[in-house]
Amino acid sequence: MPRIAIGGFLHETNTFAPTKATYEDFVSGGGSGRMLSGTEIISELGHVNGAISGCIRYGQQQDWSLVPTLFAATSPSAHVTEDAFERIAGDIIDRIASAMPLDGVFLDLHGAMVTEHLDDGEGELLKRLRQKIGPDVPIVVCLDLHANVTDLMFRMADVLESYRTYPHVDMAETGLRGARALSRMLGGDRPAKAMRIAPYLSAIAWQCTTAEPARELYAKLAKLADDSHDVSFNMGFPAADFAECQMTVLAYGPKADGVADEMLAAVIAAEPQFCGKVWAPEEGVAEAIRLSGSAKGPIVIADTQDNPGAGADSDTTGMIRAMVAADAAGAIGNLYDPEAALASHRVGERGALTIALGGQSGVPGDAPFIATFAVEALSDGNFIAAGPYYRGKKMSMGPSACLRVGRLRIVVVSAKAQMADRDMFRQVRIEPENEPILIVKSSVHFRADFEPIAAHLLTCAAPGPMAVDPKDLPWRHLRPGIRLGAMGPAFKTEDII
Known part of the structure; x- marks a missing residue:
């Protein structure tokens, strides 16, 4: 029986928002449900629309020995407090480390967490986890479609698998895909991987996957994601003021570079369509x-x-x-x-x-x-x-x-x-x-x-x-040159007031 540790820590951070996320917010969960630990995770989340749910169901079907650790989430807000991050991330890592030896780790993360002291909450969590469990244990992470995927996240995880629908009706299905990717790695075969970054931000109001251009882009992604490749397109969360707020393409498999290049080309070509009518x-x-x-x-x-x-x-x-x-x-x-x-x-x-x-x-x-x-x-x-x-x-x-x-x-x-x-x-x-x-x-x-x-x-x-239009936000820390919305102006550090 493969021993698989599972857990979750989800927050979408709007650095321009008025209210921060405290430890108590994660304990109560707000509209996201209370903090869960141990077997509560399986009993409470095994049948809801969540990425961890898909992993639980797959693991039970495959007779995995699931080791549930901690699951914490709360409503999107401004920064996660340093206290909340350190307590929750530390708890998850300690529980996973104490469960060693393990055959794999599955984490349900959002991918757009900014804390009071860290721009990249998920990347830091994964880095600390790697330091604890070593390089040989495969780590699969399921992400929100709005993840701002960073280089550190990409390097620390073996596979990052993201939702393909907005509204997010496929969260459990994403967890299932992630669990299957982990299953393929249990024999020690890690896939080649590639990451590409789009040159513009897109407003969330026009990212709906039942409308163009996202509908066509995700249809293309589904064709590229064959039995040999895992592919994700993260449209990003365009309200996090740090250098790696961005849209990304991720590909895993023998032809990862070619698949990532093809998907990025489609994203670049779709830029003019990421616009829509806004009423006063x-x-x-x-x-x-x-x-x-x-x-x-x-x-x-x-x-x-x-x-x-x-x-x-x-x-x-x-x-x-x-x-x-x-x-x-x-x-x-x-x-x-x-x-x-x-x-x-x-x-x-x-x-x-x-x-x-x-x-x-x-x-x-x-x-x-x-x-x-x-x-x-x-x-x-x-x-x-x-x-x-x-x-x-x-x-x-x-x-x-x-x-x-x-x-x-x-x-x-x-x-x-x-x-x-x-x-x-x-x-x-x-x-x-x-x-x-x-x-x-x-x-x-x-x-x-x-x-x-x-x-x-x-x-x-x-x-x-x-802001419905990213160019209306008072950015200070973005990557110079990235366009502020579809067909928008390029961000210039010299324009900061």
Whole structure:
């Protein structure tokens, strides 16, 4: 029986975001689920949509002796604190080292972690792990499609296997591919590998793999990834201000260099297509009202710049203001405001309260929305998400409420998680299919569950920390010459103010 250590440490870091990730955030998990250790990992994560889940299932089928260590994740935010990184990374490495001898290591990482003291959290973790277990034990790492893959990550791991869908509906499948790659290495045969870096950043709003150009690029990748080759294209997370924030192509196998070159050429040729239409809040709401007059389903608006899945605090009020000003009917979620949620519970259903809602993050151009709200529904925030992104995950949003102002319903929650599942509305008795306009604090993941009911999709840019266009961010540390978005200007250190 091969002895395989498994674990996970996931964080997507927006270095421009307002709030850091502490050790306590990883313990509670926010919208990502609490920290797990030992056999809890297998019992809690064996059947959800996660990379570690795919490895668990494969390992059980192959009669591997799985050695579960630690699994920690929390919602995207600003930097991971030094304390959190050192405690969690140290715990994972110590558990793996104490389990030696091992035949392999499988880790579920994000690939875009920046800490208070390290630009490359995953690379540092893997380097320290290598120093502990030596060069002979194969390490396979599964990454998010938005990983900013660094040279250190590439060198320290034998295979980096990444998601191929955005919305991420193939996380478990990616874990399965990674486990198969590890299985092929158990006999000691490590593959040749190649890494290529694209010359531009792409905005996450236009990275959806069910639309062009990503759909065609990943179709090409699937053809290149034959029985002899593992291939990944990481579109990167374009809100991490360090030199290796970048899109990358990875290839493993006998013809790794040629495969990587061919895939990179396709990525470069697709650059002009990584663009899209962005609406100002008032214009987007006006267009949604116009479209809803004849629509047979909701008009779904992505409040992309306040996406908690990209490090925002999910509490800006720009889209609320636009909807109320237009007297538009619809619903918006999730608005993160624990104090407002608790106040709603104190008042009770059918009560009313006058409060300053949201707007606590200090985002330029944003402010709390002061109004009298009707409390329409209350919830403890616990439910199981049924959509294809969260896929059976136990969600814990904390005390939650549906507040109404005018004809707008607002889902107020006490934990941050991207609005990517219709059950996030239903948990406070909002039926999303019945709303003329739905506003979701998400960029792309919402498409997995909302696109089937949407008559039209719009992207709006209300004030928020996740700029829809990379050129609008105050970069200081990027690699000189990389273009700030598709067809965007090149980054120049002399332009730093």
